[in-house]
Amino acid sequence: MAMLLHAQIASNKRRTWLLVIVFLLLFIAVGAAFGIVVADDGIVGIVMAAIIGVIYVLFMTAAGTRVVMAMNHAREIKSEDENPFLWNTVEALAIAARLPMPRVYIIDDPSPNAFAAGMSPKNAAVAVTTGLLDRLNRQEIEGVIAHEIAHIQNYDVRLATTAVALVSVIGILSDLAGRMLWYSSWSRGMSSSNRRDRRDDSRNNQSQAIIQLVAFLILLLAPLVAVLLQLAISRNREYLADASGAELCRNPEALASALRKISQAPEPVQAASRTCAALYISDPTKKQARAKVNWFSTHPPTEERIRRLEQMM
Amino acid sequence: MESNDGGIGMTTWIILGAVAVVALFWIVQYNSLVRLRNWIDEAWAQIDVQLKRRYDLIPNLVETVKGYAKHEQETLQKVIEARNRLLSGGGRAQQMEANDQLSGALKSLFALQEAYPDLKAHQGFTKLQEQLEGTENKIAAARQLYNRTVMQYNTKLQSFPSNIIASVHGFTRSEMLRASDAEREAPQVKF
Numbered sequence: 294m295a296m297l298l299h300a301q302i303a304s305n306k307r308r309t310w311l312l313v314i315v316f317l318l319l320f321i322a323v324g325a326a327f328g329i330v331v332a333d334d335g336i337v338g339i340v341m342a343a344i345i346g347v348i349y350v351l352f353m354t355a356a357g358t359r360v361v362m363a364m365n366h367a368r369e370i371k372s373e374d375e376n377p378f379l380w381n382t383v384e385a386l387a388i389a390a391r392l393p394m395p396r397v398y399i400i401d402d403p404s405p406n407a408f409a410a411g412m413s414p415k416n417a418a419v420a421v422t423t424g425l426l427d428r429l430n431r432q433e434i435e436g437v438i439a440h441e442i443a444h445i446q447n448y449d450v451r452l453a454t455t456a457v458a459l460v461s462v463i464g465i466l467s468d469l470a471g472r473m474l475w476y477s478s479w480s481r482g483m484s485s486s487n488r489r490d491r492r493d494d495s496r497n498n499q500s501q502a503i504i505q506l507v508a509f510l511i512l513l514l515a516p517l518v519a520v521l522l523q524l525a526i527s528r529n530r531e532y533l534a535d536a537s538g539a540e541l542c543r544n545p546e547a548l549a550s551a552l553r554k555i556s557q558a559p560e561p562v563q564a565a566s567r568t569c570a571a572l573y574i575s576d577p578t579k580k581q582a583r584a585k586v587n588w589f590s591t592h593p594p595t596e597e598r599i600r601r602l603e604q605m606m
Numbered sequence: 607m608e609s610n611d612g613g614i615g616m617t618t619w620i621i622l623g624a625v626a627v628v629a630l631f632w633i634v635q636y637n638s639l640v641r642l643r644n645w646i647d648e649a650w651a652q653i654d655v656q657l658k659r660r661y662d663l664i665p666n667l668v669e670t671v672k673g674y675a676k677h678e679q680e681t682l683q684k685v686i687e688a689r690n691r692l693l694s695g696g697g698r699a700q701q702m703e704a705n706d707q708l709s710g711a712l713k714s715l716f717a718l719q720e721a722y723p724d725l726k727a728h729q730g731f732t733k734l735q736e737q738l739e740g741t742e743n744k745i746a747a748a749r750q751l752y753n754r755t756v757m758q759y760n761t762k763l764q765s766f767p768s769n770i771i772a773s774v775h776g777f778t779r780s781e782m783l784r785a786s787d788a789e790r791e792a793p794q795v796k797f
Contacts, residue, residue: 373740377733381740388652389747391645543750 298540298605305533309452312529316522320346320459323515326508327466331473346462353458354451358396358418361410364566367398367420379426382435383419386442389541395419395445404562405429405555408572409441410450417445422562429551436538436548437555440574443537449530453571456523463519467512474509521588527571528593535598539605549602556595635768639777642759646780649752650698656741656748657692657705663741664689664708667715667734674725675718684711702749702783709742753782 321339328338362369373380380397387394395411398420405425411417419441425434444450535552539545555575562577570578571591587594668682688708692701716735719726726732759780763772 373737377736377740381736381743385740385743385747388744389751391649391751 298536298545301536301601301605302533302540305529305536308529309526309533312522312526316456316459316519316526319515319518319522320463322511323463323466323519326511326515327470329504329508330470330512342462342466345465346459349462350455350458354412354454356412356454358411358416361566361569361572362398362418362420365400365408365420365569366402366564367400369418370397370399376426378431379421379434379438382431382438383442386435386439386541390442390446392417392442392446395442399423399426400562400564402562402564403427404560404577405558406562406565406577407437407441407574408569409444410569410572411445412451412454413448414445419445422564424558424562425555428558429554432544432547433551433554435542436544436551437574439542440534440538440548443534443541444530444572447530447533447537449534450572452530453527456526460516460519460523464516467516470512524589524591527591531592532598532601535602536605539602545602545605549599552595552598552602631767632771635762635771636775639759639762639768639772639775642755642762643777643780645755646752646759649748649755652748653702653745653752656745657701659741660705660708660738661689661692663734663738667731667738670728670731670734671715671718671725674728674731675722678718681711681714681718685715687711698783699781705745706785712738749783756780756782 320342324339324342325335326338327342328335332338370376370380376397376399379399383397384394392414395409395414395417396419398418400406400420400422402422403424405422405428407419407421407425409417409419419438421434421437425437429437535548539548542548552575559579561579562573565573565577567578570576575595576590576592664685668686671678671682685708688704688711691704692708694704696704719731762768763777763779
């Protein structure tokens with residue numbers, strides 16, 4: 294069991310690197326394209342994109358955990374007495390993960406689900422619905438909490454928030470460039486080519502035009518590609534949290550069984566905030582299609598998640 | 607090549623560079639060994655906290671059970687003795703053994719609630735059971751972490767070239783906490 298589990302963890306982590314590198318390359322390309330279209334200077338564009346990106350990411354990662362919990366109508370349990378089993382489960386798994394114990398929240402909702410919030414292990418929190426506590430047995434609940442603690446351990450909330458922020462910046466740059474292209478690019482293109490040496494005129498015009506066209510295409514397609522990459526990252530991190538969680542609780546079967554029960558429950562989580570849907574262990578809106586990999590899902594298909602967990606047993 | 611008149615030559619730069627790289631590597635490995643060793647102690651500290659908690663919870667549990675099942679002296683005695691052995695010193699392995707014996711004794715004690723429905727219904731009893739099971743799970747989790755960290759530490763100790771750095775600074779091998787035979791005993795219940 295152990296070998297296959299570790300192989301899965303390693304493979305998931307490699308995949309993350311690949312996706313993140315592609316994402317960053319896309320971001321740089323968008324910056325360059327923006328610069329070329331708007332100011333005839335790719336480098337300036339990259340620098341601008343980087344600055345806006347950093348500001349946006351800092352802004353979005355500043356959101357407090359308490360706010361996220363309030364958005365999902367979660368109430369905090371502050372001592373072991375309020376729910377000893379849940380409290381002790383969270384504490385034990387935090388010990389196994391070498392993390393400070395996250396804050397524990399309960400959401401009053403009959404649909405079984407759970408999520409983790411917090412940009413770093415120090416401000417982390419875990420929330421479960423009353424439906425989860427009612428419908429799953431102890432080992433299954435432990436598996437779910439292990440999955441959430443794994444998310445905290447892997448800094449997934451920070452990663453997801455950063456990715457979403459950068460997707461937004463790409464959207465902004467693309468939109469901005471589109472507007473500016475409409476108004477000024479043509480006339481500037483004309484006048485700059487007049488200043489060049491007469492002999493190189495036609496060649497420069499041609500290469501200029503090609504560059505402008507490529508930049509335009511990048512800006513046109515980037516927002517869609519960025520979203521697809523961000524969702525691919527989200528799905529990849531769910532697989533990793535499944536594997537890391539199985540390592541923490543040493544019971545992949547319990548987690549598989551939990552996923553089955555959670556995905557079979559038909560009601561959506563009423564209390565969930567739609568913007569946080571990606572953070573839940575399973576899609577709380579219940580809108581995502583089954584079976585085949587849906588490129589627009591935040592979560593991988595449950596059958597595949599269960600299959601991978603069963604390989605570890 | 608030829609050496610310069612009075613200036614620092616190419617060879618000297620290369621040697622300095624190599625020394626810097628080795629020094630950096632040395633520092634990184636040393637710090638890593640220190641960190642792992644501290645993590646092992648940290649994991650033990652977690653276990654220690656739970657052992658103390660068990661020590662504190664048992665008297666209350668014994669009193670509660672006595673109220674409903676006062677004839678089960680043997681089972682109660684086993685628990686009391688095991689509890690007393692808990693904090694009586696000894697190395698980590700010994701303390702874990704004492705803890706495993708306590709767990710075995712507690713299993714028998716908790717099994718009694720099937721024969722005494724009043725005890726089973728007693729909320730204080732259920733709460734204590736929950737709390738003690740909580741400490742057991744936390745000890746299991748901390749032990750898991752402890753052993754995993756010891757394995758990483760020992761591997762580093764034995765691998766080249768960190769083994770050189772380790773022996774220079776006197777890092778010694780650490781032992782894992784193994785499950786003792788007491789833990790594997792089935793509960794003896796006589797109704």
